[in-house]
Amino acid sequence: MADGKESLKPAALQGDTNLGSPDVSDANHGGSTPITSKDIFLIADSRKKKSFLNLSKSELRAYSRVTQALQSLGHLAVSQLSHRDKFLVRTTVGFNLKNGIKTKIPRDLWVTILLKENVRGLGGIPQLFIIVSERGIEFGYSASVSPRDIAQTSHRKAVQRAAPRVFGELPEPDSAEARELQVAIEAGGPWCFRRKQRLKPKETDFSNLTEWLRYLKSPDGETKAAGAISRYLQVDEIDKVDLEAEIARMVSLFEPLLDRNWFGTTTSRHVDDYSDLNLNRLAKSKDRPLLFNEAVNFDKEVIFIAVPKAGTTSIRAQLAMQGTMLIPNPHLTILQVRDALYTFFLLQSLGSNASFPTLAHDVESDAEVRIRAAEVFKNYFKIASVRNPYARVVSLYSRHEGIKVTNKMSFDTFCENLKYASDTCQHPTRAANQLDWITDETGQLAVDYVLRLEDLAAGFQDIYELTKGRIDLQIRDQNRNPASRSRSYHDIYTENSRSIVAELFRRDIEFFDYEF
Secondary structure, eight states: OOTTOOOOOOHHHHTOEEOOSTTGGGSSOOSSOSSOHHHHHHHHHHTTSSOGGGOOHHHHHHHHHHHHHHHHHHHHHHHTSTTGGGEEEEEOTTOBTTTBBTTBOOSOEEEEEEEHHHHHHSTTOSEEEEEEETTEEEEEEEEEOOGGGOOSHHHHHHHHHHHHHHHHHSOOTTSHHHHHHHHHHHHHOOOEEESSSSSSTTOOSBSSHHHHHHHHTSHHHHHHTOEEEEEEEOHHHHTTSOHHHHHHHHHHHHHHHHSSOTTSSOOOOOOSOOTTOOHHHHHHSSSOOSBOOTTEETTTTEEEEOOTTSSHHHHHHHHOOSSOBSOOOSOOOHHHHHHHHHHHHHHHHOOOOOSSSOOGGGSOOHHHHHHHHHHHHHHSEEEEEEOOHHHHHHHHHHOSSSSOOTTTSOHHHHHHHOOSTTTTOSSOOOOSSTHHHHBOTTSOBOSSEEEEGGGHHHHHHHHHHHTTTSSOOOOOOOSOOTTOOGGGGGGGOOHHHHHHHHHHTHHHHHHTTOOO
8 A cells, every 4th residue: 555555666665674573562662542633633634735745844743653653553563463573564655754655645654564475476465454544544454455556557466366366265254263253353343344445434345254255255356356354443533542452452353364374275266278368368358367387486486497208297386386377388498488478477567547647657668568577587596407318208209198109100210200309299399409498599508507307306405505495396206107118218229219319319418418
């Protein structure tokens, strides 16, 4: 939220607070209410002025007191959480006491508490929040911020995509967990079940938690992608309430809905049939691509180039995110990934005008899209796996998926007709060698690390250390063909087939120093 809008700028630019210190509860936690009705009146008066630069000293002091109080309350909230090191505090994006928000007066001031790991993976939702405006104070639990209240295009779309996943991980409406929480909410004060934050105070859109949860999990709820459980303090109530105590109770009540395994069992909706995949249709659809393909993991910041029949199935299974894929082919070359990232981010940036004239922050420029794609490709850790060509060709021949040829021709005949490194694959290319998947236009290696199937354990350890534990791969047996002779391939070769493979894959054999 900032000026009622929310952004996912890097922490250094946004005023995030990393709450790993045990001293977070020491900042200004007295027993009195840190925000007064006088502050609200002054903020309401300030809204009548055209510019933040025109505010009086008393109005500026009110903004200062509220800003400091919100920061203090945010830290207090985190200090009450069981795993406070996992959380961030965020305050009004773009606001400062000198210029407001680029000289504009913010429509409200706010603080949110959210899980660090959800910033990248789930657009920063869900959250605990406190909002101060001319109407008073609203605080509570937000399952998702309304995308309409988010200014930054990429963040707005990230929340729109993430909301169904978050809603799916919330308790089922008729579950024991939901019933217990409903009892606690009823005992905890006048909570309102809302379709979103910043609605008219003291009203409720749903009579109880069960109805609210049922709405969030409905098609309409997933489309609207917002929902909150709010308490309201109007101006005449603020001086009578111990706000710090109320915030502590809010944390205790909603911690089970905030600190959950958000990356657990629920999968996003996916597309089963890609035969009629149309970029224009996808661009205009509500179900826009969540993922690029199996090659790119945005959470782990890794690009994996999956050379066919080089032990990629188990690695892809460990790195693949869940959801809709723009490109279902898992075996793209490094250049195909590089160039298609622009299309992926372009699709994400496409939208419709919500205002006239068009606001710059509502639409990414083509240059911004290209920069974003280039930065992902440059900064992500790029890995690939390769395999001894002699063993790999036997695997191509004896495969149990893709094009099966073992009952149609001898191994020698297969080698005589072999042209490309992915012949018999479900997703063929005209790459002649494994190197063609991982080199750029100049022939230079374009990945950061090349795994060898023959020594995956050592390679996995190297990658773990190079990425400081971000990429932790394990040895797994997947897609192994018990009929394949690739592990003891020597006996299947004749002098003829051996010479064919040696010549066909000479570049791989020489570059990676493989022997028969």
